[in-house]
Each structure stands twice: as structure tokens, then as C-alpha cells.
Amino acid sequence: MYRGLVEKLVQKNDSKILLAVIDGLGDISIEELGGRTPLEAALTPEMDRLAAGGALGLHIPIARGITPGSGPAHLGLFGYDPVKYQVGRGVLAALGVGFKLQHGDLAARINFCTLNEKGIVTDRRAGRISTEKCVELVEMLVDIRIEGVVTFVLPVKQHRACVVFRGNDLIDDIGDTDPGLVGHRPVPVTGSDESHRIVREFLQKAGEILKDCNPANFILLRGFALHREFPSIEERFGLTAAAVALYPMYRGVAGLVGMDIMKCSPEDTTGQAKAVKKALQGGHDFIFLHHKPADSAGEDGNVQAKISAIEKFDRALPSFLESGFDVVCITGDHSTPCPMKLHSWHSVPVLIHGGPQRSGYSSAFSEKQALAGALGSFMSTEIMPLLLASAGKLAKFGA
Amino acid sequence: MYRGLVEKLVQKNDSKILLAVIDGLGDISIEELGGRTPLEAALTPEMDRLAAGGALGLHIPIARGITPGSGPAHLGLFGYDPVKYQVGRGVLAALGVGFKLQHGDLAARINFCTLNEKGIVTDRRAGRISTEKCVELVEMLVDIRIEGVVTFVLPVKQHRACVVFRGNDLIDDIGDTDPGLVGHRPVPVTGSDESHRIVREFLQKAGEILKDCNPANFILLRGFALHREFPSIEERFGLTAAAVALYPMYRGVAGLVGMDIMKCSPEDTTGQAKAVKKALQGGHDFIFLHHKPADSAGEDGNVQAKISAIEKFDRALPSFLESGFDVVCITGDHSTPCPMKLHSWHSVPVLIHGGPQRSGYSSAFSEKQALAGALGSFMSTEIMPLLLASAGKLAKFGA
Numbered sequence: 192m193y194r195g196l197v198e199k200l201v202q203k204n205d206s207k208i209l210l211a212v213i214d215g216l217g218d219i220s221i222e223e224l225g226g227r228t229p230l231e232a233a234l235t236p237e238m239d240r241l242a243a244g245g246a247l248g249l250h251i252p253i254a255r256g257i258t259p260g261s262g263p264a265h266l267g268l269f270g271y272d273p274v275k276y277q278v279g280r281g282v283l284a285a286l287g288v289g290f291k292l293q294h295g296d297l298a299a300r301i302n303f304c305t306l307n308e309k310g311i312v313t314d315r316r317a318g319r320i321s322t323e324k325c326v327e328l329v330e331m332l333v334d335i336r337i338e339g340v341v342t343f344v345l346p347v348k349q350h351r352a353c354v355v356f357r358g359n360d361l362i363d364d365i366g367d368t369d370p371g372l373v374g375h376r377p378v379p380v381t382g383s384d385e386s387h388r389i390v391r392e393f394l395q396k397a398g399e400i401l402k403d404c405n406p407a408n409f410i411l412l413r414g415f416a417l418h419r420e421f422p423s424i425e426e427r428f429g430l431t432a433a434a435v436a437l438y439p440m441y442r443g444v445a446g447l448v449g450m451d452i453m454k455c456s457p458e459d460t461t462g463q464a465k466a467v468k469k470a471l472q473g474g475h476d477f478i479f480l481h482h483k484p485a486d487s488a489g490e491d492g493n494v495q496a497k498i499s500a501i502e503k504f505d506r507a508l509p510s511f512l513e514s515g516f517d518v519v520c521i522t523g524d525h526s527t528p529c530p531m532k533l534h535s536w537h538s539v540p541v542l543i544h545g546g547p548q549r550s551g552y553s554s555a556f557s558e559k560q561a562l563a564g565a566l567g568s569f570m571s572t573e574i575m576p577l578l579l580a581s582a583g584k585l586a587k588f589g590a
Numbered sequence: 591m592y593r594g595l596v597e598k599l600v601q602k603n604d605s606k607i608l609l610a611v612i613d614g615l616g617d618i619s620i621e622e623l624g625g626r627t628p629l630e631a632a633l634t635p636e637m638d639r640l641a642a643g644g645a646l647g648l649h650i651p652i653a654r655g656i657t658p659g660s661g662p663a664h665l666g667l668f669g670y671d672p673v674k675y676q677v678g679r680g681v682l683a684a685l686g687v688g689f690k691l692q693h694g695d696l697a698a699r700i701n702f703c704t705l706n707e708k709g710i711v712t713d714r715r716a717g718r719i720s721t722e723k724c725v726e727l728v729e730m731l732v733d734i735r736i737e738g739v740v741t742f743v744l745p746v747k748q749h750r751a752c753v754v755f756r757g758n759d760l761i762d763d764i765g766d767t768d769p770g771l772v773g774h775r776p777v778p779v780t781g782s783d784e785s786h787r788i789v790r791e792f793l794q795k796a797g798e799i800l801k802d803c804n805p806a807n808f809i810l811l812r813g814f815a816l817h818r819e820f821p822s823i824e825e826r827f828g829l830t831a832a833a834v835a836l837y838p839m840y841r842g843v844a845g846l847v848g849m850d851i852m853k854c855s856p857e858d859t860t861g862q863a864k865a866v867k868k869a870l871q872g873g874h875d876f877i878f879l880h881h882k883p884a885d886s887a888g889e890d891g892n893v894q895a896k897i898s899a900i901e902k903f904d905r906a907l908p909s910f911l912e913s914g915f916d917v918v919c920i921t922g923d924h925s926t927p928c929p930m931k932l933h934s935w936h937s938v939p940v941l942i943h944g945g946p947q948r949s950g951y952s953s954a955f956s957e958k959q960a961l962a963g964a965l966g967s968f969m970s971t972e973i974m975p976l977l978l979a980s981a982g983k984l985a986k987f988g989a
Contacts (some may be wrong), residue, residue, distance in 0.1 A: 219948045226949065253987055254592060255968055256975025257599065260988035273988065274592045280989045414989070531946050534986055536979045538948075538966075558964075562950055568966040 197270070197576045197585065201429040206517040206546075206582035208430070208477045209467075210574075212268060213504055214261070214441075215486025216523025217539040217558060221494055221530060229485075229497040229529065230540065231557040235505040238521060238542065238556040245519075245544030247553040248566025250574060252525045258536045264524035265444045269424060269479070270575030278447065279363065279416020284353040286443025288345050289452070292418040297361040297386060299415045301344070301352040302369060303328060303407035304377075312373050316350040317407035325352060328407055335396045337389050347439075350407070354393065361417060362386045368394065369411035377411055390415075423449025424477070428579060433470035435463050436481035445479055460507035468514040480511060489527030497529055518545040518582045520574065521556070538568060546581030596669070596975045596984065600828040605916040605945075605981035607829070607876045608866075609973075611667060612903055613660070613840075614885025615922025616938040616957060620893055620929060628884075628896040628928065629939065630956040634904040637920060637941065637955040644918075644943030646952040647965025649973055651924045657935045663923035664843045668823060668878070669974030677846060678762060678815015683752040685842025687744050688851070691817040696760040696785060698814045700743070700751040701768060702727060702806035703776075711772050715749040716806035724751060727806055734795045736788050746838070749806070753792065760816060761785045767793065768810035776810055789814075822848025823876070827978060832869035834862050835880035844878055859906035867913040879910060888926030896928055917944035917981045919973065920955070937967060945980030 218228040252259040252267055253274065262283050263273030281298035292298065303325065305314040320328075329346040336342070340358035347353055362384055368377045380391050390412065401408050424432045426449075434445030435453045442452045453470050456462035463480065470478050482504045488496035512519065526537040540561035551565035566577070579585045617627040651658040651666055652673065661682050662672030680697035691697065702724065704713040728745040735741070739757035746752055761783055767776045779790050789811065800807050823831045825848075833844030834852045841851045852869050855861035862879065869877050881903050887895035911918065925936040939960035950964035965976070978984045
């Protein structure tokens with residue numbers, strides 16, 4: 192895709208676009224399904240109806256053979272080159288808990304851990320303490336004051352938290368202090384930059400505060416990353432976008448490109464449908480809807496759970512659509528094949544319905560049908576131009 | 591493909607990869623085969639079995655419409671951008687005979703030729719002298735001494751030899767002396783650089799030595815090229831690679847990317863199978879196996895010979911596989927359609943078996959089946975990331 196071309200051709204109109212992401216949707220042949228994939232095996236009358244009247248294809252998340260993390264996979268779907276727009280783990284963690292990062296903030300992931308009397312790490316996750324315990328421990332750390340920066344400590348989940356330093360000219364060339372294995376001391380922060388001094392002081396103060404806590408008597412830091420602001424989806428594509436996503440991670444990535452994050456009750460498609468409706472009523476013309484359970488099932492290797500997750504999404508689809516969209520795209524961010532129990536590099540089926548679409552050989556929504564679809568195979572970053580075009584939001588190039 | 595992305599994600603493991611190249615594999619519809627291609631017409635039960643359990647696609651060697659030489663075609667298969675990593679013919683010739691080129695060496699191809707008494711070229715190949723005669727003539731030239739460089743002259747095959755100059759600051763901006771047609775004098779080497787002076791002196795001394803030989807009484811030089819070292823396949827992809835190839839050219843290209851070149855007896859698949867086994871036992875985890883006869887048959891326009899060559903490879907396939915590979919890729923370096931008797935730009939069928947693969951609509955190995963395969967069409971340089979991913983040798987990109 193030519194850089195900057197789409198942006199120059201954007202023309203606004205009243206069309207509404209839904210980008211529905213079934214996380215980890217793609218899969219491979221599964222023996223217990225007679226060689227079918229969960230999407231092929233699932234009963235999905237609603238998606239099949241859209242497929243029959245729309246266009247199908249397969250998207251490649253990053254590049255052939257490259258397995259994406261969730262962050263880059265979603266950035267690709269939003270039209271952001273995931274290699275150009277890289278997001279560090281610390282930044283994702285902070286965005287994921289809804290923290291409003293500012294340009295230049297230095298963020299890192301925290302793991303509460305257990306040290307023995309010799310300072311050796313004996314448990315890198317402090318026995319996977321509860322989230323309540325995590326919140327309690329974070330409360331003890333939020334008062335740490337370090338000269339030259341404002342420090343924010345935020346609970347995430349179980350033994351996971353994150354820290355954000357806000358100051359001037361911070362750098363993120365700081366190695367993980369997590370040794371990666373028990374039986375070793377935390378890796379010391381060396382380096383003479385002001386940022387190294389700040390992190391060393393934070394670790395020292397945290398160690399003093401936590402030293403008598405059991406089992407979480409210290410912290411390990413990972414994924415130091417500076418936050419840099421991305422051009423927003425509004426600036427680039429003229430879209431007023433909203434995210435309906437339950438999990439912090441996806442809310443975080445959506446926030447990174449300037450989407451408004453809708454409130455909605457967890458694990459509940461009815462709540463999501465309400466949030467979609469509210470977002471449209473609130474003047475948004477692009478809704479990113481995130482559906483998590485298929486990915487979790489894939490990571491568990493649970494074929495039936497993945498089928499159920501896809502079927503659940505399909506049953507809920509009419510409630511998402513009744514708000515009225517001109518263009519609907521249903522896809523996944525990446526594949527999470529059940530036999531692998533991992534994200535993978537395999538391409539992901541894409542369905543676009545609404546606007547003028549060409550029909551291919553496909554009549555239902557699945558990996559195989561998508562292979563015979565009118566859209567062919569293409570990069571994830573090409574979805575956004577296809578959606579904008581389908582919605583009449585792109586002008587002609589040249590005379 | 592993003593430059594350098596794959597290299598950053600490489601993770602080593604014990605998986606073994608076979609890249610089997612049937613040279614010139616791709617073809618087009620042939621009337622005498624009822625519109626089928628030789629690969630479609632050939633009986634290939636072994637490859638069809640792998641196809642049914644693997645993933646198929648088509649690779650584009652350089653770019654759509656571009657016909658590759660064997661050098662760039664193979665570099666693409668090895669994951670090297672063939673336009674970025676260009677190799678001159680002189681360099682390929684020297685590598686092809688196993689000469690250990692050093693960075694900065696200037697190499698050129700030699701053709702022994704026949705001049706008449708007026709110095710006009712009457713035969714550009716000196717009557718295709720025997721390889722024994724070639725060796726004999728080269729023996730006469732190896733003692734040429736030129737100030738400022740060390741000179742190596744190497745026999746290749748029949749009327750073909752090559753020359754390498756080793757010195758400082760040599761350049762390869764030197765035109766062919768081969769006029770390309772009989773009835774003309776050799777093209778003189780003009781230019782005032784030290785390298786021009788060296789080549790002129792070499793030609794003059796060679797002319798004196800050969801002047802009474804018949805029919806090979808002079809030489810023509812072509813394809814001047816400086817050797818530059820490429821990053822090795824080990825550095826880039828973490829692979830300990832070996833080449834099982836009978837022809838010098840392919841051994842040369844494999845050597846260029848740092849593969850170990852296995853000894854094996856010529857024209858004999860049993861010998862090749864032994865070499866494959868030995869390479870694996872020697873600790874190699876990536877084997878490049880080259881099979882030449884299909885290309886030669888294509889260049890001869892001999893449809894039945896091409897079918898036989900493909901069938902011969904198929905019969906030998908179990909012997910190549912019995913050493914134990916986790917991932918097997920079978921493809922060609924380019925198409926050599928029989929009706930064209932030439933290399934062509936047409937895409938080339940690719941079969942990947944092993945590792946988690948998605949199935950498409952294909953159930954046998956052919957151009958048409960590959961069109962309906964799960965992998966779609968892609969650039970030859972994308973094969974290596976797909977193989978690494980299939981073998982579990984690539985980590986996830988981003989969180």
C-alpha cells in the first residue's frame with residue numbers, strides 16, 4: 192500500500208462502518224472435525240447470509256510466516272502498518288488498564304515476585320497472588336516519590352501491575368530486570384542515563400516498602416517502552432471511531448489510535464449491542480467491536496469451546512447490526528489454531544458486506560470459502576481502504 | 591516483506607527442513623497433453639500424498655512478468671531479495687566450480703573461441719571443444735602473471751572457463767569482449783582504470799599463448815563481476831544449511847549464502863539420498879536438494895522427458911525423506927515451459943508439508959491444484975519465512 196495515499200483520498204459521508212473482530216478466528220484442519228476448522232464446523236447462519244451477499248477474502252496480519260501479537264494484529268486491522276507503529280509491552284499494559292499515557296511517558300510491566308533471604312528469585316509470580324492482593328500492594332507503592340518524574344503505579348491482574356514515569360527526555364533503552372528463570376537474582380539496572388537512575392531508585396524504594404510482604408516481597412520490571420502518540424484514525428481516515436471491547440488490552444490499542452472507548456458490561460453480548468447502539472447514537476461512524484472467547488478457546492486447544500464462541504457471536508450478530516450499518520466487516524485479528532494452542536501466522540478469513548461488492552465462489556463464512564472469495568488474499572492494513580471504499584468514503588485517484 | 595523482521599524473530603530448535611527444488615518445474619498448457627502441464631500429466635503419487643496433507647500455493651520468482659536466471663531464482667528461494675543481492679555471471683561461474691572467492695575478487699566467464707587470420711571471430715565456442723581439452727588449455731593460461739593482481743584461471747565445461755583477478759580496489763565496470771555474433775572482432779577493452787589495464791594485459795598474454803592452438807586460439811570474456819560477501823543463511827535465519835546439488839552453478843549459489851556443499855555422485859538420486867542423510871547426521875537442519883533434469887527437458891522442449899524427470903524425482907522422494915524431516919517444501923526455482931524452451935516468468939507451484947498447515951481445495955501437486963491451495967500466490971522470498979514458521983523457528987511479533 193502506498194504510504195499516505197488513502198489519507199489524501201478520504202471524503203466524509205454519513206455511512207456507518209462496523210469492524211467486528213472475532214479474536215483468534217482463523218484455524219487449521221482439525222481431525223476430530225473431519226478435517227474442518229471450527230469456523231467451518233460452527234453453525235453460523237447470520238454470517239453465512241452476509242457472506243452470500245458480500246465479498247470474502249483472507250488477510251495476512253503482518254507478513255507471510257509472521258505470527259502477530261494482539262497489539263500489532265489489531266493495529267493492522269485499523270490500517271496502521273504494524274511494523275512502523277510498534278508498541279512496547281509496557282505501553283500496552285498501561286493502555287490496557289485505561290491509563291491515559293502522554294507522549295514521552297516511560298512505561299514498564301511489573302511482576303510481583305518472591306525473593307529468598309539471599310536475594311534470589313524463588314517465584315517470578317509471587318505464587319500468582321489474587322487481583323485483590325495486587326491492588327493492595329500497588330496501594331503501598333503509589334506513594335513512591337522520585338525526583339524529576341511523576342510516578343504512577345497501576346494494578347493489572349493477579350501478580351501483574353505496571354508503572355509509568357512521566358518526565359522529560361526519558362529513554363526506554365533499559366533492560367528487563369526479570370531474570371526469566373528462578374534461582375537468579377533480579378538483573379540490575381545499569382546505565383548512566385537519568386532514566387536508569389530513576390528506575391534504580393524506584394526499585395530500591397519498592398524493595399524497602401515490600402520487604403516484609405509475603406510472598407510478594409519484590410518486583411520485576413519488563414518491557415520498558417516510551418509512549419509516542421500515533422496519528423489518530425480521525426486524522427488519517429476521517430472516522431469518528433468507538434471501541435466496544437471488554438478486555439483492557441484491546442481497549443488500550445483502540446485508545447492508541449484515538450478511538451473513544453465505550454463502557455460496557457463484561458462477558459455479555461447484550462451489553463455490547465447496547466454499547467454499539469449508544470456509540471452510533473453518539474455520532475460515531477466507525478465501530479470496532481471485539482469478541483474475545485474464540486481466541487481463549489483456541490489457546491486452550493478447546494475445539495468445542497471455539498465452535499461455541501463463534502456460534503455465540505453469530506447469534507448475537509443481529510443485535511449488533513440492528514443499529515444500522517452501511518458496511519459490515521467480520522474478521523479475526525489473527526489465527527489461533529486449536530491444535531497449536533498459540534497465535535499463528537495463518538491468514539484470517541474476512542467478510543465484507545454492504546456497499547457494492549463483487550461475488551466470488553463463496554456462499555458461507557469460513558477459511559475455505561474465503562479462499563474462493565472475490566477479495567483474494569491481502570495484507571491486514573488493506574482492510575481499512577476496502578471498508579472506506581465500500582462506504583463511499585474514498586474519492587477517485589487522479590483524473 | 592519487511593527487511594530484517596524475520597531475522598529478529600528467529601528462534602532455534604531441532605526441527606529439520608528440506609527444500610527440494612525441481613529445476614524449471616513450472617510449465618504451461620501443452621496441446622499434446624490435452625491442455626495439461628507436464629506436472630499435471632506426470633504420475634506423482636508421493637508428491638500428491640504430501641500435497642493432500644500439506645498446503646499448496648504458487649510463488650513468483652522475482653516480480654510478475656520477470657523471467658529469472660537460475661542465480662536470482664535460487665537466491666529468492668533461500669530468502670534473499672534477488673534484486674538487492676545481485677550476483678554477476680562471472681562470480682557465479684567461479685563459485686560454480688567450487689572456487690573460494692574473496693570479497694573484492696573480480697571474476698569473468700571465459701569462452702574459448704576461434705579467430706581467423708584477420709582476427710575475426712569465426713566460432714564463439716571453438717567448436718564446443720571437450721572438457722578435457724578445456725582443462726588442457728586452462729593449464730596453459732594459469733601461469734599468466736600480471737602485476738598488481740593474483741590471477742586464477744579455472745576450467746568449467748567444454749568451451750567454458752572462468753578467470754578471477756585478486757587485487758585491491760578492482761572494479762567491474764568492464765564490458766563483454768564477446769561480440770555476441772560471429773563475423774566480428776572481439777570487442778576491445780577500453781577504459782583507463784587499473785582493472786581495464788589488467789584485463790587488457792590478460793587478454794594479450796592469453797592471445798600469445800593460444801595463438802597456435804586450433805580451434806581454440808583465443809578467448810572471449812563476459813560477465814565481469816566483483817564478489818561481495820552476503821550475510822549467511824546461518825546469520826540471517828539461524829540455519830545450519832547444506833546443499834545437495836550436482837551442478838556447479840547451484841553449488842555456487844548455495845555456497846554464496848554459506849551453505850555447506852555436500853559431495854555426491856552425479857546424476858544419481860541414490861547418491862543424493864545418501865548425501866541428504868549424511869548432511870542431517872552431520873548436524874545440518876536445512877537441506878537444499880537440487881534436481882536438474884526437468885529444466886533441461888524444458889529447455890529442449892521435450893515434454894515426455896520433462897514428465898519422466900518429474901516422475902523420477904517423485905520415485906526418489908521417499909529415499910530423500912527417510913532421513914526424517916519435520917517440514918518439507920517441494921517447488922521449482924522458476925518455470926521452464928516446454929513450448930517456450932526457455933525460462934519464463936510464470937509462477938511456480940509450491941508444496942509445504944509438515945508443521946501446522948491449513949488445507950485448501952488441492953489434493954495433488956500441480957500448477958492448477960496449487961492455484962486452489964491454501965497458501966495463495968506469494969513472492970519466492972516469502973517461502974523461507976513460511977518454512978521457518980512451519981518448523982517453529984519464528985517467535986511471535988509483538989505482544
